[in-house]
Amino acid sequence: MLPQFLPNTIPNWIGGAQVEAQSGEVFQKVSPHSGVQLYRVASSGISDIQRAVQIATHAQPDWAGMTPVRRGELLLNLAQVMRDYRDDIAAVVALETGMSFCAAQAETAVAIAQGEFMAGEGRRLYGRTATSATPHKYASLVRQPVGVAGLIIAANTPIANIAWKVFPALICGNAAVVKAAEDAPATAWLFGRLARQAGLAPGVLNIVQGLGEQAGAPLVAHPDVGVVSFTGSTEVGRVIATVAAQRLAKVSLELGGKNPLIVCDDADLEKAVDWSLLAAFSNAGQRCAAASRIIVFDAVYGQFRDQLVERTRKLRLGPEDGDDLGPVINERQLNHMLSAVEDARKKGAAILTGGTRLGGAAHGKGFYMAPTIIEQVAPRDAISLQELFGPITCLYRVKNFDQALCMANDSPYGLTASIHTRNIDRAMEFTRRIQAGVAVVNGGTHGSEPHMPFGGTKMSGNGTREPGREALEVYSDLKAVYINVSAEIH
Numbered sequence: 396m397l398p399q400f401l402p403n404t405i406p407n408w409i410g411g412a413q414v415e416a417q418s419g420e421v422f423q424k425v426s427p428h429s430g431v432q433l434y435r436v437a438s439s440g441i442s443d444i445q446r447a448v449q450i451a452t453h454a455q456p457d458w459a460g461m462t463p464v465r466r467g468e469l470l471l472n473l474a475q476v477m478r479d480y481r482d483d484i485a486a487v488v489a490l491e492t493g494m495s496f497c498a499a500q501a502e503t504a505v506a507i508a509q510g511e512f513m514a515g516e517g518r519r520l521y522g523r524t525a526t527s528a529t530p531h532k533y534a535s536l537v538r539q540p541v542g543v544a545g546l547i548i549a550a551n552t553p554i555a556n557i558a559w560k561v562f563p564a565l566i567c568g569n570a571a572v573v574k575a576a577e578d579a580p581a582t583a584w585l586f587g588r589l590a591r592q593a594g595l596a597p598g599v600l601n602i603v604q605g606l607g608e609q610a611g612a613p614l615v616a617h618p619d620v621g622v623v624s625f626t627g628s629t630e631v632g633r634v635i636a637t638v639a640a641q642r643l644a645k646v647s648l649e650l651g652g653k654n655p656l657i658v659c660d661d662a663d664l665e666k667a668v669d670w671s672l673l674a675a676f677s678n679a680g681q682r683c684a685a686a687s688r689i690i691v692f693d694a695v696y697g698q699f700r701d702q703l704v705e706r707t708r709k710l711r712l713g714p715e716d717g718d719d720l721g722p723v724i725n726e727r728q729l730n731h732m733l734s735a736v737e738d739a740r741k742k743g744a745a746i747l748t749g750g751t752r753l754g755g756a757a758h759g760k761g762f763y764m765a766p767t768i769i770e771q772v773a774p775r776d777a778i779s780l781q782e783l784f785g786p787i788t789c790l791y792r793v794k795n796f797d798q799a800l801c802m803a804n805d806s807p808y809g810l811t812a813s814i815h816t817r818n819i820d821r822a823m824e825f826t827r828r829i830q831a832g833v834a835v836v837n838g839g840t841h842g843s844e845p846h847m848p849f850g851g852t853k854m855s856g857n858g859t860r861e862p863g864r865e866a867l868e869v870y871s872d873l874k875a876v877y878i879n880v881s882a883e884i885h
């Protein structure tokens with residue numbers, strides 16, 4: 396059911412006010428579960444972005460003029476307001492994404508924790524002091540805001556993605572313009588409303604609804620946006636990096652993954668199966684950290700595969716709390732996955748389970764993909780290289796640890812990776828040699844905790860890390876300060 400507080404058309408938040416797109420254009424947001432229209436959404440364009448950036452630029456100096464401690468207090472207040480309205484946030488996240496309310500509550504809790512952690516950074520916005528070769532000269536390094544931050548996000552975990560960027564951008568003294576994900580517009584709108592309620596000054600946080608090329612691209616190209624932080628596909632990330640490079644803007648890219656999970660011959664197989672199910676299929680596989688390549692030692696391959704397939708067939712799909720996974724976010728994404736699986740099948744892949752769209756009264760109108768396990772694919776086949784961002788995983792058979800590690804690293808991506816083993820030497824060697832931003836032993840391939848940096852190597856990013864304290868590097872510039880004092884004291 397549609398929460399009553401949602402407007403029929405989801406507007407922008409610019410300068411603390413709710414505004415339609417200047418063109419008056421709208422697009423439709425449909426439910427991934429039922430396919431019916433939920434609401435219309437302001438389809439913003441270049442003039443809306445220009446207005447939002449202008450207002451953010453105007454609001455930023457006063458925000459930056461507050462002490463970081465005061466900014467932290469206001470952001471803590473926002474985190475508290477989010478806590479007060481956490482069930483409303485979760486209801487909107489569930490409605491827009493099709494995930495269960497319970498999963499949306501867990502995601503909301505992570506977003507609140509992110510806010511609380513970053514608010515505390517207001518008391519720790521450290522620079523450093525340094526020595527000087529010159530007598531009576533004091534050298535230090537202080538953090539400065541960049542100015543206006545342009546934040547562009549994906550819809551997969553919408554409230555966490557917003558919190559992940561907005562809180563560090565604001566604590567550093569920037570004003571922000573968020574380009575909401577077109578598949579999760581109301582989550583961003585509600586966040587804007589709660590920020591207003593928490594007392595953020597108008598213009599410090601602006602939220603613009605719209606499609607990527609119409610609303611996202613002008614934000615990236617805008618000369619007054621000093622830092623662009625993007626969470627989304629590698630394909631779009633590459634375009635953003637190219638455009639931002641023209642004006643040498645700072646860019647942080649959190650991109651895709653094709654994450655390996657290795658199961659060794661000495662693994663606790665039951666736990667490895669549990670973790671594989673979660674890592675491959677939770678949130679319908681729409682996680683940059685999803686385990687989409689499961690690499691299994693020969694000695695346990697058959698046993699592991701049979702258990703995994705059996706458990707996968709029992710997974711329940713739907714939007715309710717008892718369900719294991721929901722639909723994927725839109726029909727275009729679903730069709731893209733179906734055709735990728737079909738291409739793999741034509742090239743000789745074996746689809747062990749899934750591979751189809753779910754029909755029937757419970758699922759037929761939604762965008763449900765049956766959880767899919769594929770084998771007999773080569774590491775350089777398209778399906779092994781391409782991120783599908785859905786409930787699809789491939790199995791690979793290897794002889795030993797070296798072959799497993801080599802296959803895990805043989806990928807254009809390097810976001811997260813995991814190994815299941817009881818051997819400490821193997822585990823340590825894996826964490827040392829795996830080419831990934833996150834290495835996990837005896838767990839799933841997963842994202843970050845609020846105080847830990849996340850990000851990838853190779854095509855998974857451009858080397859920045861968010862969140863954790865490392866996010867402060869993205870959203871602040873360093874200024875070296877030298878003070879010469881007189882040695883003569885009067």
Ligand code: NAD
Nearest residue numbers: 548549576606607608611612627628631649650651652683
């Ligand atoms: P996407 O790249 O299609 O879109 C992401 C955002 O970019 C959307 O808001 C979209 O409107 C905007 N956009 C699209 N074209 C644009 C352009 N030309 N200029 C500016 N903005 C533009 O990604 P998606 O399909 O929505 O999300 C899935 C992707 O996000 C996957 O690749 C996934 O791995 C990635 N992701 C990465 C992380 C991470 O932290 N590394 C986290 C979540 C999702």
